[in-house]
Amino acid sequence: GKTTTARLLARALNYQSDDHDGPSVQLDPPGEHCEQINASSHMDVMEMDAASRTGVGDIREILDSVRYAPVSARYKIYIIDEVHMLSTAAFNALLKTLEEPPEHAKFIFATTEIRKIPITVLSRCQRFDLRRVDAGVLSEHLEKICQKEGVKIAKEGLALIARAAEGSVRDGLSLLDQAIVQADGGVEVSAEQIRTMLGLADRTRVLDLVAHAMKGDAKAALAELRTQYNDGADPSVLVRDVLEICHDLSRAKALGERAEFDAAADQIARIHALAETLSMGQITALWQMLLSAYEDVRRAPDPLAGAEMAVLRMTVAATLPPPELASQLLENLKHVTSSPNTQNTSQSTTTSSDTPASQISKSSQPSTHSPSGSQASMQAQPALLPDEAPQMRAHVEINSLAELVAGMPKSETRLKYDIRQYVRPILFERGKIIFEAAPDAPANLAPRLLNYVQDMTAQKWTISLDTNTKGTPSLMEQHKQATQKQAQYENAHPVVVRAKELFAGVEIEFRDRLPTSNVIKADFSNNEDT
Structure with a gap:
């Protein structure tokens, strides 16, 4: 203009x-x-x-x-x-x-x-900026033209043309000419015909697609997307329509009943109802996701594949907790302290009466990782048994069953597994081992163990199987017990309990915090000035 x-x-x-x-x-x-x-x-x-x-x-x-x-x-x-x-x-x-x-x-x-x-x-001119014509004003203008031309076009169809013109009266008139051509014998041109002409998706069906995705129903959302594509909807236009729905949701969430929409009454009601089920954080995150997806769909070799991936990302995001709850969790965790009944001071487990506890278990300070990324330090608590103890010393001295297993090479993997699984120590001292065999233990376990320790230590050993005395748990059984004890401790920790109250089905992982040092190692042996 x-x-x-x-x-x-x-x-x-x-x-x-x-x-x-x-x-x-x-x-x-x-x-x-x-x-x-x-x-x-x-x-x-x-x-x-x-x-x-x-x-x-x-x-x-x-x-x-x-x-x-x-x-x-x-x-x-x-x-x-x-x-x-x-x-x-x-x-x-x-x-x-x-x-x-x-x-x-x-x-x-x-x-x-x-x-x-x-x-x-x-600087030498007087400037006038021309702005786009509002879709409602343009729709009324097109309706007047239709009345003068004696053409019947549904109001919803005229609204679709006005939106597609993007504020340009000239483009709106060009699209109206195309729509008038479809009028046959004075029959009203329906909104569905206009939508097909423009290659647009049905706004009601786009709302259905968004509703399925926000419920986390990937199967229904993908089926709806595929159906609209088969009906002629362009994937990039479809993603843009979803972006418009997302914008409408944000306005409905922020303005409530005062929000105005260029849509039918039933669609406005659905937008408000869907906005009530979402938080503003979810809506803004959805907008950013769709904005990136829109560019991906336009550049993708297969636009439909790009649109399907965007819908799948929407369904995954719908199953995640709202971002607002992350800050709420952080605030609540500030006031949570460890209760006395959840702390365990008995940490050590032994394999025999004279085996040092330090060879079997160790204390650690794990930290929790909540979905919000927060960490809460804890007091000493039961830790899992290590799969491997410290390496054998140079003079091949073995003081415990765990130390024996730790020094075994990969070529003895089978024997190592059998010792961990079936050997229940009764007595372990230098040159002598007495143990109880766990159920289903191999019959040749004692001879195999004897041959190995004598070859490794170059000393004479006595290894006997006692069927009348009950031995201490095997290394594998000790590991399972420690695992169960650790799980009980983690599930009873107040931070975990509070997090599960806020986020249903959340999974929290405990990890050992690696030791850190502020000492920087430097090599001053080389003089850079020379």
């Missing part, structure tokens, strides 16, 4: 009728010059397309004629369309005339790229 507006300004400046002689914004009835200006045939109103005439020579032609007075109109008016396409030399040639124009000359510039206009030109 830039050029049309420029012609209106030319008509207003040169308006002249039997009742009025002078510039006027009231152009009804048309003046003496109005018809010729509208037809671009008036001698004193000259139009130039700067996109095709960009050089300084073209501007000089204008400057040579600007000094002459108008032939019949009040002002000589120069309309330069797409003025940002002029070259730098052309702008420089125009500056002096713009600064001191003749009284009878007026320049009207039209452009879509205001930032490309030199500031020296902008």
Whole structure:
């Protein structure tokens, strides 16, 4: 509408009728010059397309004629369309005339790229910014045209055309022409026909898609997406429609009943109902996700695949706790302290009466990792048995069953497993082992163990199996007991209990915090100055 507006300004400046002689914004009835200006045939109103005439020579032609007075109109008016396409030399040639124009000359510039206009030109002009026409206003304008043309088009269809025009009256009229062609024998053109013509998805079905995704129902959401695609909906347009729904949800969440929507009453009710089930954090996160997905779909080799991946991300995000609960959890955890009954001070487990406890278990300070990323330090608590104890010393001295297992090479993996699983120690001392065999133990376990320890230590050992005395738990059984004890401790910890109250089904993992040191090792043996 830039050029049309420029012609209106030319008509207003040169308006002249039997009742009025002078510039006027009231152009009804048309003046003496109005018809010729509208037809671009008036001698004193000259139009130039700067996109095709960009050089300084073209501007000089204008400057040579600007000094002459108008032939019949009040002002000589120069309309330069797409003025940002002029070259730098052309702008420089125009500056002096713009600064001191003749009284009878007026320049009207039209452009879509205001930032490309030199500031020296902008400072000498009066600027008017044309904004997009509201979809509601454009829809009413299209409806009036339909009434004059005697064409019946559903109001919802006109609203779809107005939204697709994106505020451009010219684009709206072009789409209306396409819709009028579909009118057959005076039958009303339905919104479904308009939607098919524009390649749009049904807004109600888009709401169905969003509702399925926000419930975490990936199967139903993908089925709805595929159905709409088979019906002719473009994947990128579909994702853009979902973005519009997301924006509507944010407005409904923030404004409540005061929010206004360009949609049917039942759709507005569904938007409000869906907004009630979501938090503002979820909606804003969904917007960011869809915004990234929209670009992915446009660049993807298979747009449908990109749209399906976007829907799957939506369903996964719907199953996660709202971001607002993360801050709530952090705030609540500040006031949580460990209760006395959840602390366990008995940490050690032994395999025999003379086996050092330090060879079997160790105390640790695990830290919790909640979904919000917070860590809570804990007091000493039962820890899992290590799978492997410290490596055997250089002179091959074995003081415990755990130390024996830890030093076994990979070639003895089978024997190592059998010792951990079936050997229940009764006595373990240098040169002598007495143990009880666990159920299903191999019959040759004792001879195999004897051959191995004698080969490793180069000493004589006595290894016997006692079926009458009950031994201590095997290394594997000790590990399972420690695991169960650790799980009981973790589940009873107040931080875990509180987190499960806030987030149903949350999983919390305990980890040992690695020791840190602020000592930096440096090598000063090399002198860099030499």
